[in-house]
Amino acid sequence: MKTIPSIIKIGMLGCGVVGGSVARELASSGADLAARAGAKLELTKVAVRNLSKRDGVADSILTTDAESVVTDPEISLIIEVMGGIEPARELILKAIANGKSVVTANKALLATHGADLYAAAEKAGVDLYYEAAVAGAIPIIRPLRESLIGDRINRVMGIVNGTTNYILTKMDEEGLPFEVVLKEAQALGYAEADPTADVEGHDAAAKAAILAGLAFHSRVTANDVACEGITKVSAQDVATAKSMGKVIKLIAEAKRSDQGISVRVAPMMLDRSHPLAAVREAFNAVFVESEGAGQLMFYGRGAGGAPTASAVLGDVVAVARHIVAGSKGPAESDYADLGIAPKGASITKYAIRMAVHDKPGVLANVANVFAKEDVSIQTVLQKGRGDAAELTVVTHRATEANLAATVAALSKSDVVREVESVIRVEGSAS
Numbered sequence: 001m002k003t004i005p006s007i008i009k010i011g012m013l014g015c016g017v018v019g020g021s022v023a024r025e026l027a028s029s030g031a032d033l034a035a036r037a038g039a040k041l042e043l044t045k046v047a048v049r050n051l052s053k054r055d056g057v058a059d060s061i062l063t064t065d066a067e068s069v070v071t072d073p074e075i076s077l078i079i080e081v082m083g084g085i086e087p088a089r090e091l092i093l094k095a096i097a098n099g100k101s102v103v104t105a106n107k108a109l110l111a112t113h114g115a116d117l118y119a120a121a122e123k124a125g126v127d128l129y130y131e132a133a134v135a136g137a138i139p140i141i142r143p144l145r146e147s148l149i150g151d152r153i154n155r156v157m158g159i160v161n162g163t164t165n166y167i168l169t170k171m172d173e174e175g176l177p178f179e180v181v182l183k184e185a186q187a188l189g190y191a192e193a194d195p196t197a198d199v200e201g202h203d204a205a206a207k208a209a210i211l212a213g214l215a216f217h218s219r220v221t222a223n224d225v226a227c228e229g230i231t232k233v234s235a236q237d238v239a240t241a242k243s244m245g246k247v248i249k250l251i252a253e254a255k256r257s258d259q260g261i262s263v264r265v266a267p268m269m270l271d272r273s274h275p276l277a278a279v280r281e282a283f284n285a286v287f288v289e290s291e292g293a294g295q296l297m298f299y300g301r302g303a304g305g306a307p308t309a310s311a312v313l314g315d316v317v318a319v320a321r322h323i324v325a326g327s328k329g330p331a332e333s334d335y336a337d338l339g340i341a342p343k344g345a346s347i348t349k350y351a352i353r354m355a356v357h358d359k360p361g362v363l364a365n366v367a368n369v370f371a372k373e374d375v376s377i378q379t380v381l382q383k384g385r386g387d388a389a390e391l392t393v394v395t396h397r398a399t400e401a402n403l404a405a406t407v408a409a410l411s412k413s414d415v416v417r418e419v420e421s422v423i424r425v426e427g428s429a430s
Helices: 017-028 030-036 066-071 088-097 108-123 143-149 163-176 180-189 203-214 235-243 307-326 360-371 398-410
Strands: 009-015 039-048 077-080 101-104 152-157 246-257 260-271 283-288 296-302 349-359 376-384 388-395 416-426
Touching: 009 017, 009 066, 009 307, 017 030, 017 039, 017 307, 030 039, 030 307, 030 416, 039 066, 039 307, 066 088, 077 088, 077 307, 088 101, 088 108, 088 163, 101 108, 101 307, 143 203, 152 203, 163 180, 163 235, 163 283, 180 235, 203 246, 203 260, 235 246, 235 349, 235 416, 246 416, 349 360, 349 398, 360 376, 360 388, 360 398, 388 416, 398 416
Parallel strands: 009 039, 009 077, 077 101, 260 416
Antiparallel strands: 152 246, 152 283, 246 260, 283 296, 349 388, 349 416, 376 388
16 A cells, blocks of 8 residues: 655755745745645755855755765655756756656756756656746746647747846836946846846747747757847837837747747847737746637746745645655657757848938838848838938848848948848737
């Protein structure tokens, strides 16, 4: 007869902002969490690099020996919130090999070595849960992994980085340049001292890879994601977008086509009527388009200790229930194996802003360049600027390859002084 555990002992790797929030919530809400899980959840060992940085965790459960946590025979569930690739990867694999289920918030690790971790968990018959790896407190992993498993998802797009959304919101609402808002974000704690991973789009790219793999039942890594950050978005770009009734957001997008999966992170102009356009400051949102359910929007806080801890604890309770029941949750679903679409095959629209000579025939010459590259023009916005003019052309949908060729040809044109910016354009989602 199966013995039902009355206590589930938990080990944790890392105890920073998120780990500290998890530890405090396990202590303060222990009775409620036990009732939901079906067994008492007891944090028994926490591995940290520096014993002085324990965020309120009792000395008696702290250790600098992370391996002792993942090999402890009494621990059946590991929470990984240390971040980084190594030693997190090695420790998680060792925990799984020792029969322990794992809850992780490590987006970078999942986006690079997810396949190895999923395979190890499946072989060992344990859970690997990671709701907190994408968009903080927003429940998006479980809906893609379970709730929408009977549907066909065609596209997932979202704002999944709070730092860049805060910066772009301030640029839009206050007309400030990127550099000024970045310093403000750093002073307020919204941006790291080294903001590269955020502002260059790498953080969002890891999350996009995870979402794409879940949505399309195929393996996608961070290396498959075309990535462009917001450092080149100028105050003039933001003002131009505003004059067109649009707002610029850093969008992580994954979509399927007959040629495979296209996954991209890039600044994008959205119509003000688009649901994602209203997502302000450090909030995140994910917009899902499926055949059965239609359009779905998931919105909330995408970072921070308490919001991320909420997602971690949701996974902890789910995994604990499986341990009590002697079962496990869903494994990796990669049966479709759609593959990554060829570079340049994705269909999109561009807003191309350029400085041109202010003289007769310029518009005709520019239109001729677009025609030669088989790109149709949707709208043209022209402004005088001294002895030059500013021309913003919004295209109809075309392949990335044709659009890139158009931009290259414009850069060489005698009537174009400079192509100042190229930003993708999305419609209203109606």
